[in-house]
Amino acid sequence: MGAYSRLFVPISLLIVAIVAVRYTLLVDSEAGQARHQLVLETRQVTQNLAEALAPLAAAHDRAAVTALLQRTANVSEGVSRVRWLEDGTALEAMRLPDAPLYPAWFSAVAGIDPLTYTVPVGASGSHVEIWFSATPALNVAWRALRHQALVTALNIFLIYCLLGLLIFATRRMLRRISRATQAFRDGQYHVRLPVRGFPEAQAVATTFNEMAARIQDLMLTLQSEKERSEVTLASIGDAVIVTDPWGRVESMNETAQVLTGYTAGEARGQELHDVFALANNFGQHTLMKTLAAVQAGGPAVKAKDQNLRHRDGRRFNVEYTAAPIRQSAGGMLGTVLVFRDVSETRELIQQMSWRSYHDVLTGLPNRAALAGRFEQEIARARDGGALLAVCLFDLDHFRQINDSGGHALGDEVLKQVASRLHEFAGNDHYVARLGGDEFVLLLRDHGDKAGVERTLERLMLALTRGYQAGSRTVPLTASAGVALYQGSDVSADNLLRHADQALYQAKVEGRRKVHFFDAVLDEQVRTHHNRRTEVRDALLAGQLCLYYQPKVDMRHGRVVGMEALLRWRHPQRGILGPAEFLPAVEHTDLIADIGEWVLREALQQLTAWGGKGQLWGVSVNIAARHFQRPDFVRRLRAILDEFPAVPPRLLELEILESSALHDVNHVRSIMQECQALGIRFALDDFGTGYSSMAYLKRLPADVLKVDQSFVRNMLVDRDDLHLVSAVIGLARAFNRGVIAEGVETAEHGALLIRLGCDLAQGYGIARPMPAEDVPGWADGFVKVPAWEDASLLGPLMDLRGELRDFSRDLNLSTPA
The missing domain is CATH 3.20.20.450 (EAL domain)
Known part of the structure; x- marks a missing residue:
């Protein structure tokens, strides 16, 4: 029957208890009142009879006494027998007993007993005895009790009717709410309850409708956000894959489909590592460990230098981030994997790395590369006791070439100078471009300064040969400053500074010269x-x-x-x-x-x-x-x-x-x-x-x-x-x-x-x-x-x- 129908049982028990208490008190009240009334009436009847008998007894009119006794028995309600006694003579009148209206048990409950009175009559020495029945009093009490019972029964009936109507209306309201709720589950967010019926039902309907309106707005907002998120995921450059808490693919955007080769429908329900297949060593193992750590509640995990295998066998260099999707209460909803193709970036970095160590115009090592090699050569010369010559070259009047032929001519000359230096250095020595028209050559494994001088003579002759730029021959000379390292405590910076001072002296002395750093001159410079x-x-x-x-x-x-x-x-x-x-x-x-x-x-x-x-x-x-x-x-x-x-x-x-x-x-x-x-x-x-x-x-x-x-x-x-x-x-x-x-x-x-x-x-x-x-x-x-x-x-x-x-x-x- 339901919870509301079961309310009848406690209500019925409550009514029974109330009725029992009430009628217990009511029986006592009515019986007491009937008993009291019976006593009053019988005393009055007895007194009236004694007063009426007194003159008749004094006159010894027995016939009148008999008639009075009979009349009293017939007229007075409740009198069952009347007897007059005088000098051993007895006159008696009786009345048939009244029919009881009450059940037998009521007399025992009411406690109203028959009454008997013996009253002397006048001065004649006679007396009268009257017996009164309790039936009329019990009938009166019973009628009052029965009337109250009818009223109570009517009240109880009305209570049950009202309760039934309330339960019926409530169940009807609940059925409406249930149907509306089911419609909401089915996506019918426009459903509303009619506002009618008793005030409580109207209040419930109004509250439900307000809640439904809010839910409808929320669902529309969520739907809009979902559509916006889907459009956003489809439009961003990064690939996105979303999984459930067990690592199975739920959705993926278009970029992820392009990089993996799987459509969203094909990937849905598959294990992530089957769709996002990494081909590098330990890639899959690392991915599975990452997912396990994230699903266990760990933080987001990033990974670089991964090799993603496309469904058709192609491979992409990717980096990815795996992060948990958590509820506000902390529960896991799944995992989101965001990855991108970094193949072009990797190539750019490699290109930048090459450019960071090489001169773009000539292809020679630049200052950065020279720095590392410089330290190596210094350490080698120090440990081996060999002579290291640091030679700084500068092209004479190179600005005039740029001014007369433009930067294109100057660039072509610089390329040819670099080519001659590189060819001369071979595998034994090291050459680098510092910038502009300055070059550095590290000459190693020379026994003494004279050997360095002979080597540089050959190089200077090679650099003074004309440079061919199209149909034009460009004459050019160079100056050089040289600093020798022989195991002293001198840094690379100081050696370059010494070579630069020597180059400056070569320029001062007329260019097209090689000048060696002079320590005495350096002391003068230190002034x-x-x-x-x-x-x-x-x-x-x-x-x-x-x-x-x-x-x-x-x-x-x-x-x-x-x-x-x-x-x-x-x-x-x-x-x-x-x-x-x-x-x-x-x-x-x-x-x-x-x-x-x-x-x-x-x-x-x-x-x-x-x-x-x-x-x-x-x-x-x-x-x-x-x-x-x-x-x-x-x-x-x-x-x-x-x-x-x-x-x-x-x-x-x-x-x-x-x-x-x-x-x-x-x-x-x-x-x-x-x-x-x-x-x-x-x-x-x-x-x-x-x-x-x-x-x-x-x-x-x-x-x-x-x-x-x-x-x-x-x-x-x-x-x-x-x-x-x-x-x-x-x-x-x-x-x-x-x-x-x-x-x-x-x-x-x-x-x-x-x-x-x-x-x-x-x-x-x-x-x-x-x-x-x-x-x-x-x-x-x-x-x-x-x-x-x-x-x-x-x-x-x-x-x-x-x-x-x-x-x-x-x-x-x-x-x-």
């Missing part, structure tokens, strides 16, 4: 110690100052920061740039004192600008010797504490690539400690230093600064343009920011925008200026129209063709 003293005095005297060069977002036309540049207000020579005095101190501890002074001045300026609401970031160049001091982080933290109003994120430290050459792990740890304080890092002059771009993978720099030497010539030098584009691409590949230096014209900025580099600085934007001039310049800064046009044109897709078109628009000549 610039006096310059170091002057610089120290200038620092103490407050003659150093900071100029600021703005850094702007060319695409959006806004100022994004400043670079703090050191200047010396020389009493006699005026404002001097850092190249005039920093080389004399960059390898001394004084460079650290200057660096800390610069940091404090920059932070002080940031405080001043911040007070005016100008929250520009400021970048500061940090020398390698200063940066690698053991107490650098501690002292930097102390300096930051002196300026609590400056957020550390506004300070950016610029370091050269060569700062990380000797101990990458140490530099990495310093950078990470500084970044924990909120400080950002930029790699300055990127692509020109000793270190390799491969170090970028290990150094957590935030920004790469494209060297100005590449940016200046990129409008007319294809190799510089390719190099700039490569650095920008490398920054993107490693998720780093990029900013270009040396923007001298609006055309430089426009081309950089189209290459994907929006941030820049240079004379074409603003020259370095005193701090007090910066706010005025910033207020007057406007976006260059050429930059706006470049933003609308979009990125360069075909670098060679687009550069020609771009150059044609600017009336620039671009080499083929």
Whole structure:
């Protein structure tokens, strides 16, 4: 029958209990009242009879007495027998007993007993005896009780009728709710309950309808979100596969179908490792362990360098991330696998890696490659006791070739020079291009200086032969500076510096010469110690100052920061740039004192600008010797504490690539400690230093600064343009920011925008200026129209063709 029907049982028991108590009390009440009434009436009848008999007894009128007795028996209700006694004479009258209306058990329950009275009559000495029956009183009580029982029965009937109606209405309402709920399960979210019936039913219907409306809105929202998610998954470039908690495929987007070869229908229900089939060693085993760890509640897992096998046998280099899909309560709903084809990226990285160690124009090793080989050759010469000759070559009057025949002719000559050097070096020696028209040759296994001289004579003759460029023969000579290493405690940097000093002497002596480094001359050169003293005095005297060069977002036309540049207000020579005095101190501890002074001045300026609401970031160049001091982080933290109003994120430290050459792990740890304080890092002059771009993978720099030497010539030098584009691409590949230096014209900025580099600085934007001039310049800064046009044109897709078109628009000549 159901829960509501079963309510009859307790209600019935409750009614029975109430009725039993009530009628127990009612029987006592009615019986007591009937008993009391019986006593009153019988006493009255007895008294009246005695008074009526007194004169008749005194007259000894027996016939009248008999008649009175009979009349009393007939008339008085409840009298069963009347007897008069006088002097042994008895007169008696009787009445037939009344029919009882009550059941036999009632007399026992009511407790009303018959009554008997004996009353003397007058002074004659007679008396009368009257017997009263309890039947009339019991009948009265029973009638009252029966009347109450009828009323109670009617009430109970009405109660059961109302209860039945309530149960019927409630069950009907529940049936409606059940049907509506089932319709919701079947997706009929528009179903509503009619609002009618008793108030409670109306309230339930209203509540259900409100809940249904909310659920309908929620389901429509979820459906919309699901459709949006499906469209998003179908449109993103990454492949996505979703599994159930047991690792079986539930869905996959179009990209995943293309990479695996399975359609969504074919893959659904299959094990993930059957669809996402990895062909590299232990790939499948690692994938299954990864899924097991994720399904057990572990965190997301990333994997790189994986080889995905397509259904038709093709293979893709992929990287993937497996992450759990959890309920809000923590339960597992499944796993999502996101993977991408990184084959092109891998090729790009390999290409960038080659370019990071080789000169793009000549194919020779570059500075980065030279650095590693240099250390090896020094160690070999030191351990073997052999002579190592470091030869630095420079082409004489090479600028005239570029000026007369253009960069195309200059590039062709450089290629031929590199070819002759490479051929001469063979497998015994090592040659590299430092940049421009400078080359380095490491000559090893020579017994003495005379042997080196004879070797270089042959090489110089080879370099002086004419260079053929089409139908034109280009005459060219070279100068060389040589530094000899014979096991002394000299670093590669010093050997190159010695060779550079010797090359300078060769140029001074008339070019086309080979000059060996002279230690005596070096001592004379070291007299610039006096310059170091002057610089120290200038620092103490407050003659150093900071100029600021703005850094702007060319695409959006806004100022994004400043670079703090050191200047010396020389009493006699005026404002001097850092190249005039920093080389004399960059390898001394004084460079650290200057660096800390610069940091404090920059932070002080940031405080001043911040007070005016100008929250520009400021970048500061940090020398390698200063940066690698053991107490650098501690002292930097102390300096930051002196300026609590400056957020550390506004300070950016610029370091050269060569700062990380000797101990990458140490530099990495310093950078990470500084970044924990909120400080950002930029790699300055990127692509020109000793270190390799491969170090970028290990150094957590935030920004790469494209060297100005590449940016200046990129409008007319294809190799510089390719190099700039490569650095920008490398920054993107490693998720780093990029900013270009040396923007001298609006055309430089426009081309950089189209290459994907929006941030820049240079004379074409603003020259370095005193701090007090910066706010005025910033207020007057406007976006260059050429930059706006470049933003609308979009990125360069075909670098060679687009550069020609771009150059044609600017009336620039671009080499083929």
